[in-house]
Amino acid sequence: MAVNKKKHWYDYLWIWSIIYFALGFFNILFAWLGMIDFILPLIFAAVGGNKWFCNHMCGRGQLFWVLGRNLKCSRGKPAPKWISSKWFRYGFLIFFLTMFGIMVFQTYLVFSGAGTLRKAIKLFWTFRVPWKWAYNGSIFPDWVAQFGFGFYSLMLTSTLIGLIVMVLYKERTWCSFCPMGTMTQGICKIKAKKGNET
Amino acid sequence: MRKAVNDIDICVACGVCANQCPRDAISIFKGCYAVVDAGKCVGCGLCEKACPAGSIKVLEVENGSK
Ligand code: SF4
Ligand code: SF4
Ligand code: SF4
Numbered sequence: 001m002a003v004n005k006k007k008h009w010y011d012y013l014w015i016w017s018i019i020y021f022a023l024g025f026f027n028i029l030f031a032w033l034g035m036i037d038f039i040l041p042l043i044f045a046a047v048g049g050n051k052w053f054c055n056h057m058c059g060r061g062q063l064f065w066v067l068g069r070n071l072k073c074s075r076g077k078p079a080p081k082w083i084s085s086k087w088f089r090y091g092f093l094i095f096f097l098t099m100f101g102i103m104v105f106q107t108y109l110v111f112s113g114a115g116t117l118r119k120a121i122k123l124f125w126t127f128r129v130p131w132k133w134a135y136n137g138s139i140f141p142d143w144v145a146q147f148g149f150g151f152y153s154l155m156l157t158s159t160l161i162g163l164i165v166m167v168l169y170k171e172r173t174w175c176s177f178c179p180m181g182t183m184t185q186g187i188c189k190i191k192a193k194k195g196n197e198t
Numbered sequence: 199m200r201k202a203v204n205d206i207d208i209c210v211a212c213g214v215c216a217n218q219c220p221r222d223a224i225s226i227f228k229g230c231y232a233v234v235d236a237g238k239c240v241g242c243g244l245c246e247k248a249c250p251a252g253s254i255k256v257l258e259v260e261n262g263s264k
Pocket of ligand 3: 208214232
């Protein structure tokens with residue numbers, strides 16, 4: 001953030017994104033809290049027609065800024081143009097939603113009894129990493145934990161991708177193709193168009 | 199005069215530029231793209247340096263209008 005600007009409480013939400021991953025390391029049920037970061041931006045976009053979440057509240061975006069700019073972990077070089085092109089942004093959004101759908105389906109399999117709980121997280125939708133310590137049973141049924149593992153995988157994977165592009169390119173290069181960012185901007189554009197017609 | 203100009207077709211409306219602008223010259227129009235208030239912009243280029251999509255650039259403009 002610019003030096004001469006007044007700080008708000010929400011300027012520190014980058015701390016939340018670190019706490020989130022720490023909590024999920026010890027107990028996977030905390031992964032559910034990530035749903036806040038999923039639903040809140042959509043509410044802002046659908047109800048308010050704005051990207052206030054991205055613009056002010058996103059802990060992940062802030063984390064990339066803090067690490068990339070303040071701690072100088074970013075080369076700060078312009079990213080290749082295709083990364084912020086429409087086809088790549090929407091392509092990545094579709095891919096991301098498909099993966100989200102598969103994750104929900106796996107949760108359903110555990111819910112229906114057709115599948116069993118796997119205490120592992122999957123990085124980059126490919127590498128399975130054992131994560132046994134994060135779950136030893138709870139009052140909730142197994143599918144709740146399965147969703148936790150799946151959702152945590154998604155959050156961690158996207159943050160890792162974001163960190164990689166942060167190092168290589170601009171601090172917040174992730175934001176130029178972040179599925180949440182694309183979705184909320186898409187919703188805002190539709191809303192703005194509708195507003196103009198009426 | 200040098201002012202920030204945004205290509206709204208490329209802009210992803212992330213708001214990083216607005217957060218960086220020392221003059222509060224940028225706002226995100228209805229969550230769609232960044233708009234520069236040319237009256238406030240001093241052409242410092244901080245927004246351009248921060249923009250992850252490379253959509254906002256400081257360019258030579260006439261009389262502060264695009
Ligand atoms: S684009 Fe994604 S990572 Fe960036 S601020 Fe928005 S939700 Fe956060
Ligand atoms: S050039 Fe400087 S003053 Fe102008 S909009 Fe960008 S950050 Fe603000
Ligand atoms: S930083 Fe770039 S992409 Fe983000 S809102 Fe500003 S002009 Fe648009």
